[in-house]
Amino acid sequence: MSTVQTKDGVEIFYKDWGPKDAQPIMFHHGWPLSSDDWDAQMLFFVQNGYRVVAHDRRGHGRSAQVSDGHDMDHYAADAFAVVEALDLRNAVHIGHSTGGGEVARYVARHGGPTGRVAKAVLVSAVPPLMLKTDANPEGLPMEVFDGFRKGTAENRAQTFLDVAAGPFYGFNREGAKVYQGVVQNWWRQGMMGSAKAHYDGIKAFSETDQTEDLKAISVPTLVMHGDDDQIVPIADAALKSIKLLKNGTLKVYKGFPHGMLTTHADVINPDLLAFIRA
Template structure:
């Protein structure tokens, strides 16, 4: 049966893809990645300090709707190597470029959540958009999230990582998914998975990434984009507030569409996966499910 993506003449990749594997970057870092399905490639970049498992709901959904889905663990995170150096947006973007080149991907949809939104933005700024047709920013840190948030907050995050990062991750789950809001029902499974993804990573990578996500300015990166960009942001995002990120990001690219969600949290691609998946699908295909 012909997939919807193929009917829309979007497919550029054929055949079976290899499940999960690793590449070794130029500096010797091993990057773990998943590569599932066939069709037009959708490449996902996760938030910090998580890993590619955070995209479970999206990988299954888009893989089941005729797309090839690729998601990697950023260096120092998940199942990738844990080097001492390289935990900055330029290197993250270069690692992503090496993965895309290795897989010979074209006609790509890039999707980034939180820090991953910065990663895909910097990738397009450093490596161009010749392989990219559209991009999606979900609860993302651009254009310059840290410039409008007190530095003391990030200093506190770094201190908590060094003091007791296991407890810090458990504590951060609550605002991440909006479980501190009236009427919210926390999923212990989501909480446990969040902690597990975090604790798999490197303390050095997580410490350095706080600086990368808070101090990197993506303003000119966004302004230079020439592909359509969908900006998705929850209005109750307690981690990356809409007013300092999504609202501003949507004003910079040449072709940007902003969609906001009343009451949705930072991790809305997990808590409201059905809504987010459908909106991304519509953006990619021009059709609703």
């Protein structure tokens, strides 16, 4: 397996497909998944001549199941370890859900005059802040995230099955076509990872205020969100993020769910390609 070691000694698994001299696209996955969640995008873009890279976040997929470091700072640093090892330049960074938070932190810290970051894409992403606070009254109450913690701690296998079969892909909506293979693949990816990483990661994706990260991003940034996202409600995510970005473009997809990269790859992939080529 292809891995890099971070500065704090964590083995991070990654995939690297396509011509080494082509423009790189790096994909950052959501909770509690792995780089496998990007199959539909990686195949599409490698077939369009790009170099595609995706890694498993620490504690997820095939990366080391370490006890600590399950926070946005370490997530961004781990991504940078992969970028440095592969010497990726002029890259487009695309993040989904928690991976969108990872991209925001990564680009804010490493997207300056280094030439490493060309553009960014936040898909169904968690920034600026998911948790309801006095300053963020539109957020979700702590009880929602405590429910995720309880499910992860007490019966992770069933919780992951329920999330995938229900709100993640909108399979709980009336008339929705349910793909059992998609549900099973979500569950498979989740169960490959560490319960500790998944438990700690709930705090990372729900309580990290990324307002300043978004303000610091200067590269062209595409914000994509479905207006029927039951996991990361659009009103508290994309509609706020676009107001904080210096160079942002918002694309809203009517009726699309949180997992639209999988359920609607035929729509999302061409839109991603058009943004990257622009």
